[in-house]
Amino acid sequence: MERDSSFPAETADILSGDSDLSGDSDALAGVTVIVCASCRDETGSDAHPRAGEVLAQDTRQAATADNVRVRTVECLGNCKRRLSAAILRDGCWSYVFGDLNIASGADLVTGAKLFASSTDGLIPWRGRPDSLKRGLVARIPPLDMLKD
Numbered sequence: 001m002e003r004d005s006s007f008p009a010e011t012a013d014i015l016s017g018d019s020d021l022s023g024d025s026d027a028l029a030g031v032t033v034i035v036c037a038s039c040r041d042e043t044g045s046d047a048h049p050r051a052g053e054v055l056a057q058d059t060r061q062a063a064t065a066d067n068v069r070v071r072t073v074e075c076l077g078n079c080k081r082r083l084s085a086a087i088l089r090d091g092c093w094s095y096v097f098g099d100l101n102i103a104s105g106a107d108l109v110t111g112a113k114l115f116a117s118s119t120d121g122l123i124p125w126r127g128r129p130d131s132l133k134r135g136l137v138a139r140i141p142p143l144d145m146l147k148d
Helices: 024-028 051-062 105-117 130-134
Strands: 031-036 069-073 085-089 094-097 136-140
Touching: 024 105, 031 051, 031 105, 051 069, 051 105, 085 105, 094 105, 094 130, 105 130, 130 136
Parallel strands: 031 069
Antiparallel strands: 031 085, 085 094, 094 136
């Protein structure tokens, strides 16, 4: 079920948690979890809400106590690996994950927290939830790291 990749990103940021948090939560402000809202479940059903929308809501709920930005996009183009999400951090590597399930929101938030506390711009392997180990699709370098 390949999808056209021209779908626009959702325009509204959803920042979970209290904006007055300090410490590690300030670092989390530079981390964004992007969930593919158009992903279907394993049956390929067109029913709404789509499984991706349910995962996005689960991620927002898991991020309630943390300063984690959760956004959705209509298609990450990872349809063969079903439920997909990405974790991005300013000036660091970006990660794309697949083979998630509708209850993987807490794992995505854990990954975002690990990423925010990383000193080398990578999500550490140790402590990474199994779904983010098994489901890794791609790791994309920041543009300023590329060499001609």
